Amino acid sequence: MFRDRDYIEVSNRFIFTVIGNIHPPARIISYLKYIPAKEKTPWSRDGIFYARALKGYSAWEVAKAANRYIKNEMSRYIVYDEVLGVKLIEVPNDDIVAHYIPEERLFEILGEPSDVLEEKVDEIIDILTQLSGISENSFGVTGSILLKMHSPSISDIDLIIYGYENSWRIKHLLLELINNSRYGFSRLKDKLLSDYAKRLIKFHNLSYKEAVKLYTEKMWNRGIYRETFFSIHPVMYEWEMREKYGEKKYRFIEKVSIKARISDNRYSLFNPSIYSIEDVEVEKGVKKNDIREIVSFEGLYSGIFDIDEYVYATGKLEKVYDLIHNDEYYRIVIGSAELKGDDYIKPLSWVL
Numbered sequence: 001m002f003r004d005r006d007y008i009e010v011s012n013r014f015i016f017t018v019i020g021n022i023h024p025p026a027r028i029i030s031y032l033k034y035i036p037a038k039e040k041t042p043w044s045r046d047g048i049f050y051a052r053a054l055k056g057y058s059a060w061e062v063a064k065a066a067n068r069y070i071k072n073e074m075s076r077y078i079v080y081d082e083v084l085g086v087k088l089i090e091v092p093n094d095d096i097v098a099h100y101i102p103e104e105r106l107f108e109i110l111g112e113p114s115d116v117l118e119e120k121v122d123e124i125i126d127i128l129t130q131l132s133g134i135s136e137n138s139f140g141v142t143g144s145i146l147l148k149m150h151s152p153s154i155s156d157i158d159l160i161i162y163g164y165e166n167s168w169r170i171k172h173l174l175l176e177l178i179n180n181s182r183y184g185f186s187r188l189k190d191k192l193l194s195d196y197a198k199r200l201i202k203f204h205n206l207s208y209k210e211a212v213k214l215y216t217e218k219m220w221n222r223g224i225y226r227e228t229f230f231s232i233h234p235v236m237y238e239w240e241m242r243e244k245y246g247e248k249k250y251r252f253i254e255k256v257s258i259k260a261r262i263s264d265n266r267y268s269l270f271n272p273s274i275y276s277i278e279d280v281e282v283e284k285g286v287k288k289n290d291i292r293e294i295v296s297f298e299g300l301y302s303g304i305f306d307i308d309e310y311v312y313a314t315g316k317l318e319k320v321y322d323l324i325h326n327d328e329y330y331r332i333v334i335g336s337a338e339l340k341g342d343d344y345i346k347p348l349s350w351v352l
Contacts, residue, residue: 004235004271005142007100022245027090031062042151063337085251102140102160115152127183138162157230167234167269178223186224205344218304234269247324253317256285262309269303290329297335310348
């Protein structure tokens with residue numbers, strides 16, 4: 001089973017991050033994360049230095065990295081997916097030489113951390129399990145720590161929480177911890193917040209003021225733990241998934257902008273974040289009457305909008321063909337290569 005934010009490696013040492021839990025037969029949807037470097041970098045293992053393939057975390061940067069590095073014999077990794085209706089990276093299972101699993105790596109760290117960064121991972125998991133009552137078996141660690149190529153002095157901590165109920169419990173707990181600076185947790189402030197906002201606006205359609213507001217008023221899963229930046233990312237178990245590959249098909253219509261009310265956010269924590277919507281008004285683009293969802297592949301919008309909150313969204317209008325229920329409807333997709341970063345969801349009050 002390949003889950004969201006697992007890592008996979010192929011024979012030329014290119015390392016990919018798994019996207020979501022739904023994959024075609026014998027292939028894994030993913031994006032290129034690390035490539036071997038010719039010079040010294042902060043990320044290394046087994047005497048080999050690695051460079052990040054992405055300049056920033058956005059769907060458009062993912063697409064550019066694929067075009068930049070996936071060439072020659074690897075060009076077969078970039079395919080048109082007939083189900084999803086887009087070109088993306090799908091790594092053949094037979095080409096995978098290593099599968100890095102977040103919960104297994106965390107198990108190695110707990111109780112026996114090997115450096116100061118792993119000690120902080122151990123501490124965070126201890127705090128979260130004690131306060132939430134969730135078993136440590138429901139957590140994982142991803143990013144450079146998963147790959148054992150982290151730099152203890154500068155790397156971030158990227159954690160996973162598995163399970164639908166567990167994820168919501170951790171969201172509420174983390175909001176309490178970072179908003180009230182408890183147990184070593186706090187929000188980004190001052191220069192750290194300014195630098196983070198500046199990075200966001202490089203890759204997302206947000207103003208500096210909006211980026212600051214988005215973090216301070218909306219985000220719940222990113223902060224500081226004892227001077228180290230950390231994040232935590234919810235991932236559902238496979239038996240909790242609402243859909244299997246091939247049960248629905250998707251086709252791009254055009255770019256649109258809408259106003260809408262969030263009617264359901266139960267699946268907004270996960271990748272992709274799914275917000276059911278009502279009271280939809282199309283502001284720009286083709287007008288369709290049955291737009292039911294805003295779906296974001298940008299983690300920026302994970303679990304940040306409340307039920308009955310009004311939002312303004314610009315994204316890719318897709319037609320959805322539900323082959324199981326013989327149904328057709330539309331959705332707005334945030335985080336697509338087609339729109340090249342020119343998509344977003346904002347509280348409606350920000351654009352009035």
